Amino acid sequence: MDQPTAPLLQVNALSRHYGPIKAVDEISFSLKRGEVLGFLGPNGAGKSTTMKMITGNLAPTSGSVTIDGYDILNEPKQAKAALGFLPENPPLYKELTVDEYLNYAARLNRIAKPHISAAVDNCKQRCGLEQMGRRLIANLSKGYQQRVGIAQAIIHSPALVLLDEPTVGLDPIQIREIRQLIRDLGQTHSVILSTHILPEVQATCDRVQIINQGELVFNDSIENLSQRMQTTALLLRFKRPPSTTELLSLTGVQEVESVDENTRRIHFLAEQDPTESLVNTSVSEGWGVYELTPERMSLEEVFVDLTCREPHHAEATQP
Amino acid sequence: MMIFTLAGRELRSLFLSPLAWAILAVVQLILGFMFLSQLDTFLQWQAQIALLENAPGTTEIIVAPLLGNAAIVLLLVVPLLTMRLISEERRNQTLPLLFSAPISMSEIVIGKYLGILSFMLIMVVLIALMPLSLLLGGELDIGMLAAGLLGLALMLASFSAIGLYISSLTRHPTVAAVITFGALLLLWIINWASNSDPNGVLAYLSMLHHLQPLLRGVVNSADIAYFLLFIFSFLVLAIRRLDADRLQP
Numbered sequence: 001m002d003q004p005t006a007p008l009l010q011v012n013a014l015s016r017h018y019g020p021i022k023a024v025d026e027i028s029f030s031l032k033r034g035e036v037l038g039f040l041g042p043n044g045a046g047k048s049t050t051m052k053m054i055t056g057n058l059a060p061t062s063g064s065v066t067i068d069g070y071d072i073l074n075e076p077k078q079a080k081a082a083l084g085f086l087p088e089n090p091p092l093y094k095e096l097t098v099d100e101y102l103n104y105a106a107r108l109n110r111i112a113k114p115h116i117s118a119a120v121d122n123c124k125q126r127c128g129l130e131q132m133g134r135r136l137i138a139n140l141s142k143g144y145q146q147r148v149g150i151a152q153a154i155i156h157s158p159a160l161v162l163l164d165e166p167t168v169g170l171d172p173i174q175i176r177e178i179r180q181l182i183r184d185l186g187q188t189h190s191v192i193l194s195t196h197i198l199p200e201v202q203a204t205c206d207r208v209q210i211i212n213q214g215e216l217v218f219n220d221s222i223e224n225l226s227q228r229m230q231t232t233a234l235l236l237r238f239k240r241p242p243s244t245t246e247l248l249s250l251t252g253v254q255e256v257e258s259v260d261e262n263t264r265r266i267h268f269l270a271e272q273d274p275t276e277s278l279v280n281t282s283v284s285e286g287w288g289v290y291e292l293t294p295e296r297m298s299l300e301e302v303f304v305d306l307t308c309r310e311p312h313h314a315e316a317t318q319p
Numbered sequence: 320m321m322i323f324t325l326a327g328r329e330l331r332s333l334f335l336s337p338l339a340w341a342i343l344a345v346v347q348l349i350l351g352f353m354f355l356s357q358l359d360t361f362l363q364w365q366a367q368i369a370l371l372e373n374a375p376g377t378t379e380i381i382v383a384p385l386l387g388n389a390a391i392v393l394l395l396v397v398p399l400l401t402m403r404l405i406s407e408e409r410r411n412q413t414l415p416l417l418f419s420a421p422i423s424m425s426e427i428v429i430g431k432y433l434g435i436l437s438f439m440l441i442m443v444v445l446i447a448l449m450p451l452s453l454l455l456g457g458e459l460d461i462g463m464l465a466a467g468l469l470g471l472a473l474m475l476a477s478f479s480a481i482g483l484y485i486s487s488l489t490r491h492p493t494v495a496a497v498i499t500f501g502a503l504l505l506l507w508i509i510n511w512a513s514n515s516d517p518n519g520v521l522a523y524l525s526m527l528h529h530l531q532p533l534l535r536g537v538v539n540s541a542d543i544a545y546f547l548l549f550i551f552s553f554l555v556l557a558i559r560r561l562d563a564d565r566l567q568p
Contacts, residue, residue, distance in 0.1 A: 057418045059565040080421040091416035095335050107324045108420040152416065 006069065008033045008082075008159055008190050009054070014063035016049050023049045025214040026063065033159065036186040038201030039194040040303065041211040047194040048088055050211070051164050054192070055085040068159055081110065084158040088165050090149030094138035098129055098148055101137055102155060109156035119155050127151040127181060143174035150181065154189065161185055162192045167200060179203050198303055210306050217306045225302065233295040234266045234275060235259070239288025250274050250281065265295070321422050322430040329434025333400070339438065342396055346389075347445055353388050354449045357381050378460035382450045383534050386467040389446050390474055390530060394503050397475065400438065401482025402496035404431050405561070409490040418565070428558045432483055439475040443468060463536035470533025473546035474526060478503055480553035487560045 007030035016024040024046040031037055041047045052058035054065050056072045056079065065072040070079035093101055102120045111119050124130055127147040132140065137148060146166060153161055163182065167175045182204045185191050193204060201208050201222075208225050210218035218225075241264060244256045252272030257265040268274050275292070282289040333339040361368075361380050368374050408414045417427050447468050453459055481502055486495040510525035522528050526549075529542040 052415075055415070055419045057415050057565065077421040077423070080419060083419065085415060085419040087412065087415040087419075089412040091411075091413040093332070093413060094411070095332060104324070104328055105416065105420075108321070108417065108422060110321070110421055 007031060008068060009192075010064075010066040011050075011054065012064045012066075014050065014053055014065060015061045016046075016053060016058065017061045022214050024053070024060075027211070027214075027216050028063075029209060029216065029219055031160070031190055031192065033190055034186070034188075035207060036182070036191045036193065036205045038205035038208045039192055039211065040196065040198065040201055040208060041194075042196055045211045046214040047196075047211060048164055051085070051162050051192070051194055052087075055083055055162055056080055057085075057087070081156070082158050083160045083162065084109075084153030084156065086149045086153045086161075086163045086166060088168070090145055091152070092137050092145060092148060095136070097134055097136055098124070098140070099133040101148065102151060105152040106155050111156055119157075123151040123155045126154065126184070128177070143170050143177070146170060146174070146178065147181075150178070154185065157189075159190060160192070161189045162194075164194045165196070166193065167195070167197065175200075210303065212306065232267060232269075234268070234278070235263065235291075235293040235295055236266060236278070236289055237263050237291035238282070239290060240286065242285065242287050246285075247278075250277055252277075321426050322433060325417075325422075325427060325430025326433035326437065329404070329431050330437050333434070333438050338399065342399060343442065343445065346392055346396055346442065349392055350385065350389055350446055351449065354381070354385050357384055358453075376460055377453060377457055378450070378463045378536075381453070382459070382464055382467060383536075385450060386446075386471050386534050387531075389471060390527075390534075393442070393471075393475060393478070394507060395500070397439075397478040397482055398496040398499035398503065401435060401479055401486055401499060402492040403486065404435060404483050405487040405557075406489050406492045406495045410492070414564075424558050424561045428483070428487075428554055428561060432479065432554060432557075435479045435483065436476055439479055440472060443472050443475065446471070460536070466536045466538050467534045469538070470530050470542075473533070473543065474530050477526065477546050477549045477553075480550040480557075481506075484553040484557040484560065487557045 009031040011027060011029050013026045013028055014024060015022065015026050027046075027050060039047050039050070049058065053060045054067075054072070056065075056076050059073070065079075067079040068082040070082070072079045093104075096104070099120065102123065103116060106116045106119050124133060127150055129144070129147055129151060132144060132148075137145060140148065150163065150166065153163070166182070167178050170178060179200065182191060182193060186204070186206070193201070195201060205222060207221050208218065209216060239262070241262055244258075247253055247256045247264065247266060252268045252274035253266055254269060255267040257267070259265055266274070266278070275294075279289065279292070281287070358381060361377065368380070405414075408417070447464075450459065450464055482495075482499045485499045485502065486492070488498075489495050506524065506526045508525070508527075510519075510522040510528055512521050523545075529545045532539050532542055
């Protein structure tokens with residue numbers, strides 16, 4: 001609390017093995033206060049396992065997790081007081097009403113009695129549940145149940161909120177609302193958001209972390225991820241297509257792909273954009289370029305590119 | 320206090336389900352029937368009994384058998400009450416709510432135990448009302464009744480502890496109920512194997528062996544210690560089982 005510069009969450013060489021399977025393999029990262037971290041990965045990559053270990057629901061095989069300076073294994077009570085967790089399946093007691101449930105969650109999180117009703121009202125308001133207080137959780141729609149799950153995680157205003165796939169199974173409107181809620185949470189809390197939906201990360205997070213087969217393969221800011229998504233290919237249509245060697249002789253051109261008779265795809269290095277020289281040469285040599293499309297690498301492609309490579313050691317950079 | 324929060328929630332959710340009400344009603348009905356038929360027999364033979372030297376009192380003839388029968392009926396019923404304690408949370412995946420909150424495993428287990436224990440005590444009170452109603456028209460050996468009720472309460476507390484532990488082993492409430500029932504029945508009859516030796520190990524393990532003196536009005540510290548040790552062991556086992564959830568599968 002007293003050192004605002006110290007990271008809120010520090011994860012050190014965290015591993016979890018299920019028998020011979022390494023579900024999570026030596027993951028290290030840290031999270032600053034007020035940062036929203038997107039935790040991306042295909043299904044079964046180890047996202048949920050990591051989150052369970054951070055929240056103390058699962059003991060790591062090795063490594064350590066420190067929240068707000070407290071080790072989750074050695075001082076679990078202090079560490080857990082600083083976190084709120086929405087697991088993949090919201091832990092809801094369906095036979096209770098929203099108010100009863102949130103009251104219970106407030107007491108579980110050791111909110112002093114006089115502050116409970118204020119805390120419940122506050123988190124209901126933040127999650128858009130004002131009208132739902134007296135409804136049975138079992139009768140709520142999936143989207144509202146998800147909100148109750150989030151309300152439960154933020155009721156004690158924890159410094160760190162972990163949301164495990166909060167938008168799964170929701171309709172597009174609900175997804176937008178939940179994302180807005182997550183963005184709002186990011187104003188006051190640190191949030192870790194796990195998902196396998198890429199636009200969600202672009203829409204809500206400051207930083208992205210991609211995990212694949214238990215290893216961290218990418219850990220950087222959203223801006224740097226966008227850098228990766230920069231143009232690295234051009235699609236060109238020529239009236240009179242030149243030979244491949246002619247194209248390769250241009251600076252920066254790495255590879256030429258013939259799509260069809262008149263169309264070529266040119267791959268180049270991000271630092272050396274050959275578009276200008278290409279156009280100039282085309283004019284002087286009379287190739288007759290009549291179409292030129294920069295091809296952007298989508299987040300999906302970056303993702304596939306990162307997760308489908310041969311397993312190698314994490315190139316993760318510490319922030 | 321976190322333990323009481325958990326206990327209160329457990330008790331409340333029991334009463335939110337029709338099961339608890341149904342059980343209370345059925346137990347009360349059956350024991351009421353047994354009580355009345357016992358009373359009937361007593362009234363029939365009252366004259367003859369009064370002639371006996373050192374005649375047994377009302378408490379001995381009516382209350383002791385009633386509590387003995389109650390023990391058997393509750394042996395059938397307790398597994399139904401304890402089955403969902405932890406297994407249902409496992410099944411509905413609500414345990415992370417408790418595990419992510421700043422509470423220790425012992426608090427979770429003891430809280431749940433106190434919740435179910437309060438329900439059992441409510442049941443004991445309801446059963447106690449029957450013999451107490453005899454005070455309207457006669458006299459009772461209050462000491463003997465108290466010993467009997469203590470025995471019943473301790474037995475229910477032990478049943479709950481073992482039920483809680485077994486409920487922590489599985490995610491299917493029905494499986495927990497079946498196993499709990501089997502375990503309780505086995506504990507009840509385990510001394511059959513040592514018919515000839517009333518002081519053998521198996522006889523000592525049998526719960527009936529420790530309950531009977533209490534029902535007769537004999538409060539023996541060894542019997543009380545048996546029940547307390549029994550409860551303590553199974554609560555520790557349940558805490559360890561929940562802890563193991565977080566460790567290697």
